[in-house]
Amino acid sequence: SESPNTDSVVQDTDASDTQFFGVAGYRVGPYGPNGAPVATGYLDYLQMLNERDGGINGVKLTWEECETEYNTSKGLECYERLKTRNPMGPTAIHPMSTGITYGLIDKVPVDQIPLITLGYGRTDASDGRVFPWVFPLLSNYWSLTSAIVRFIGKQEGGLDNLKGKKIVLLYHDSAYGKEPHQLLKAEAKNFSFDLSMIPVPHPGNEQQSQWLRIKKEKPDWVIVWGWGVSTATSIKTAKKVGFPREKMVGNWWSGAEVDTLAAGKGASEGYYAATLNLAGDHYPVIEDIKEHVYDKGNGGDESYIGTVLWNRGVAMAMLTTEAVRNAQAKYGNKPMSGRQVRWGIENLDLSQARLDSLGFGKMVPPIKVSCEDHEGSGLAGFQQWDGGKWVSVSDWIQGDSDLVRRQVEESAAKYAKEKNITPKCLGE
Amino acid sequence: MTSFRLEKKNLLDINNIEVIYDHVILVLKGISLQVAEGDIVALLGANGAGKTTTLKAVSNLLQSERGDVTKGFIEYRNVRIDKLTPWALVKKGVIQVMEGRHCFPHLTVEENLLTGAYTRSSGRKVIRQDLEKVYSYFPRLKDRKGSQAGYTSGGEQQMTAIGRALMANPSMILLDEPSMGLAPQLVDEIFEIVKSLNQNEGVSFLLAEQNTNVALRYADYGYILENGRIVMDGSAAELSDNSDVKEFYLGLSTAGRKSYRDGKHYRRRKRWLA
């Protein structure tokens, strides 16, 4: 059951010598079930750092959460509000929505606030020379797409076996759903598989005709590119028309407990999904969070712990705080400005050893960010639903990074031209 | 000039009420009137004098027009009724026939009539009989009983509205302009019906009527309203004899009835109130 959480309350330390985090999340509305665990995990980790370590190198962490309802204009208001909340402003912002990301891209360079978009947002922002302030950390949609193809190849016993296979992309009919199209078409050409793309109209709570079509086409694999209720409906309807769940792969926004549980008992077993981070609560860092936060009665909803999305929130927080720590190493142990944190992110290098010492183990892949590469890893994990939890079923998979990179640079160059930006590394 | 009819019991007693619409428009400025058991009382007055408002204050339909009784009280059989809901009033036997017909356009004429019996618990048979009675009052309705009321003629709608109220088997009817839009023959018939209900079934009436002529012919007592105040009252006979009433409400000058052609353009009218 829910215990009180201090999430929404501004910490009452003197604002000027703290590191302030603005959290634009969403806990209500159609996507609330997806947003709540992420925001909770994010805040739990920050709180844990304060309790366990007294912040980062002695600098206390403060934060404020602002509800966006996954709505772009609300998100912008949140951003503007969070900006005013601390002399230094929020030192990095996770907008948690692609729409809001796009709205902020032109603003953050002016405000000097780094924008971190973990596995969503604008894919070509992976080119840090054009988008110095934007960080699609870990991986982006195109890397994801390519990794999914590789994962399917692996299941089929090798990429060569993809030849002649039939793959359906079942996508949420929106800008988000269109992201993988280009890359998937390229991959289809590379591996000569048969690709068809079937849109699911928003909100996706009725997919009978899509699945009858799939049933008729008898594909070997279905890639599910859903969001919110549409994922659960896909799984449920697949079951209804008798399509095997073991032949479905969701992307990382279509593979959380909220999706598989909502589909009902016995519907989701065998369903695969990509992920940015692994599920499970057996990581030392989670032990710390339990000890320093939940045991003191300060955490969020306990049932979130160890779920895919909560872990993602924790990972997001860790990447952000590590960037701050990284910046402090350069600029000194005091609150960092947005510009300094940006440098910290751009030079972030978390090896497996470092991850282990942070208590994350294999929860997230190692990451090394650079000016050219704001992604830093491009890896995707894959999990399968066993009826009660998500189980990791493969190592981190790297997509065709050359192909992805080519397309990223092409697209970023086009943007740079449109916007009259001369691509260059910002440095400090 | 209060009532001299002490011998009769007051059925309805309106005591010094004030009505305000929309919080700002003061319409009734202190009205008191009584309807004795078994009486027909006429409420006369020019357009906008406040007749309809008075009736609605009694039937409690004001609330739904954002009107409020801010002062005074209303009693029916010596019980306060100003806080009752309209349907509680109907159950008590007080029903209003609204001005401007207000039939239910999508219901057929017969369905309209039947809704009138909503509050009654009598069996189908009794209701059927009453329905037939209404049809016998208004044969025209029987011809049209299957058509949607919205498509019937103005007079037919008026008959439907009156018939609908009769179906509730009331003991007191608030009749707002019953003669409006009815052919002369029918006006007489309606008032005959009023009279017969009054005499045979003891139904009391408070009626707002512009056709002063007929109204005073059938009423026992009358009040004249002007600008939200009562300016004169008296028995019907008294009023008919009053020279002002004669001139302004009955259209009779000393020289007898005058032609509508002879109306003067900018003539001064007598008003009781400045």
Next chain:
Amino acid sequence: MTENILNVNKVSLSFGGVAALKNVSFQVEEHKILAIIGPNGAGKSSLLNVVNGVYKPQKGQVIFKGKTWKNVVPYEAARSGIARTFQNIALFKGMSVLDNILTGRNLKMRAGLLSQAIYLGKCQREETNHRKAVEQIIDFLQIQHIRKTPVGRLPYGLQKRVELARALAAEPELLLLDEPMAGMNVEEKEDMSRFILDVNEEYGTSVILIEHDMGVVMDISDKVVVLDYGKKIGEGTPEEIRNNQEVIDAYLGVAR
């Protein structure tokens, strides 16, 4: 001999099974007042609706100013000079009295959309001129004091008067009045009669009047047409009608 402004020629109209009009013919002479009387549901309002194109008769023609109506719609009727009032008041409830009457002049307004949006110059002059015309009508009908009141708040009788004003604002050649005096007392009926007569006398407007008050009908009309069950059962001067036995039976009851 005066011209006929309106010729209604063997018009029949029925709704499903109900025959509202059966082979009705009559004429309205120019500058005259014609009254239509008849029991409730006789087809009087339907007849007006046929005249100004709201209903299309199944048979017969309507000839207005020498031209035969073909598939006429109310808009065209209005344009060629017919204005009317309605039995169940059809004012624009959300608008003030003044605006209601001004809509009556819609046909005479010329300013384009853009000019209206900018309002200065032509449009403003036009608005002012029409306002003057409307004010005359307001004066004439003595409704100055309610000029700016929303019509929904007016008592019934005054609403009828405003409706007349709106019809007059169009400066019609033929005015159709459907029970304009219902719900008025004698005094108000006198006023209304006066207005109708004045319009008729001063502007030469022809009038068709539906009215149940025989006093009014007999006093102010030049000719009376009597309908019963959709059929014309009598026509003539008020005097003739008063003494027509069939009319007495069907409508008047005891001769009064």
Next chain:
Amino acid sequence: MEFFLEVLIGGLLAGVMYSLVALGFVLIYKASGVFNFAQGAMVFFAALTFVGAQEKLGLSLWAALAFSLLLMILLGVLTEKIVLRPLVNQPPISLFMVTIGLTFFVEGLAQLMWGTKVYPLELGIPDEPVATTIESLGLSATNLPTVLQEINSFDLIAAIVAGVLVAGLAIFFQITKIGRALRAVADDHQAALSIGIPLKSIWAIVWSVAGFVALVAGLMWGARNGVQFALTFVALKALPVLILGGFDSVMGAIVGGLIIGALEKLAEVYIGPFFGGGIEIWFAYVAALLFLLIRPEGLFGDKQIDRV
């Protein structure tokens, strides 16, 4: 051909699910002439209460059912008392607006009471082809045509529930005098008051019944997609059904649902590919709109009367 039939039947059955939601709209419209925007929120509220009561209060299925029904009735009664009563005789648009306020309120209340998580909803209805269900009962389904064998048991039961509901409501309105009174109220609040129709209790009853219908719809839809905020969106599926069938017709809700469901699925499968798919989102609306051009009051709706 078989595929066509499968799509058609699938569409018809999906349509029934739309009808379930549309029915709630119809009820309120019939009783007040108002388009109840909050119907979707009520579906959500009902379903969430049902699962919430099981999860958080530990009630059994039947107890949870009774509990949520009770709560829906309470909601209906309170809505009448607090929201509708002061707004008698107001223009439909104001009433429409107030149902929007109600939407926010009910959505907020539901989430305040039960949190914002996604819950699965189990009714114990088998979600499998009819043939399988029949066989699991120890019977043989072999002499059924294949198309029928393939029909989903859950959908079939949903259809039966909808059918029973429609029949029940139709009879209720037919034999009780409430039906006539409802139409009267929708036509003219004030006149209805004047002849003693008790708006208070009528509205309370109708809103409670609408709450019950919302509960049924919520259970069915919740069992399909899980109980989550997105349940409020099912209203969008019901709207084309509503205008096609006619706002004020119980029959219209079911017939409209069948037509819309079938059309929508057939269009998506057979026409969709030419447009790159996804036409379902607007197809139902456009189809309903085109139909309205011919019959502006929908299939069974009451015609608007304008007479001068």
Next chain:
Amino acid sequence: MFYRESGQLKTSYQEDQALLSITQDRIGLLLILIGAFVLIPLLASDYWFTAILIPFLVFSLAALGLNLLTGYAGQLSLGTAAFMAVGAFAAYNFELRVPGLPVLVSFILAGITTAIVGIAFGIPSLRIRGFYLAVATLAAQFFIPWLLVKVGWFTNYSSSGVITTQPVEIFGYVFDSPVERYLLVLAIVSVLALLAKNLVRSNIGRAWMAVRDMDVAAEVIGIKIMRTKLIAFGVSSFYCGVAGALYAYVYLGSVEPDGFNLDLSFRILFMVIIGGIGSIMGSFFGAAFITLLPIFLDIIINDGAALLNLKLAAGITSVMQLLVFGGLIIFFLIVEPLGLARLWQITKEKLRLWPFPH
């Protein structure tokens, strides 16, 4: 006592027909304009401009557009957001395809494009009425964004479907800072509001209201129903289109078709109804209520909790916001079903009588 029109005699009809015939109203408006154009730019912070004032003005304009259609011409529409999308994407394409086109011209062209689309979608209104029409307009709401997503040309083949707007530039001057942008929107909205006010007080406005109140009667007195309704759709869509362009260019900077969803349409409809249906000023009231209230609620609930040292469970604040917001809508409608504008009018009427109660 202070709000009195007595003693203010008008000597010509022109004066009586003036926009604000009461001196106090004129002074009031002047003060508001001075405040908006001079004081606010001096006082407000960037947060106020970007997060509150600009969206408020943009939504006011959209609400105004919808109010012309729904409030004045009586045609209930749920497709406002779709029309805004047309405006946004039209402006984007005009700017993209006609290099050097002043952005104001693009806005106007976007408005005109939207007007044409609006007229096309208005055609069914000739047959369909009331809530049937409202639901039917959803066809536009779903069809237009679908089309924008489907046809790559509209988004210049952006892989995500998101467009980023070009700089807001007029004759070489770039409106960059929040204050500049605010002033630009304010100017556009003021001018368009004035034009709208003029429209509704002249012939076309009366024709709209006539059609709204009783279309049969309107036709009988010589108003062309079809023309009137279609003009209403056209003008209303023009406003929504310009609002959409401003939404994209001045407020968000980048938009995607899905951003113009049903939610947005409803939000604008709420503004119209809460503010006051059939009132120009009401559109502003409504926009203020619907955009500002949630923000204030959020801040109040958050800070209030902090002040009282309450520990609110996560997500509770958001839920409370919904509850209070819905509750307030209900409350205001019960107090005054005709919206805030009417409430304001009644207050004025009371002031006029003050200190007497009636």
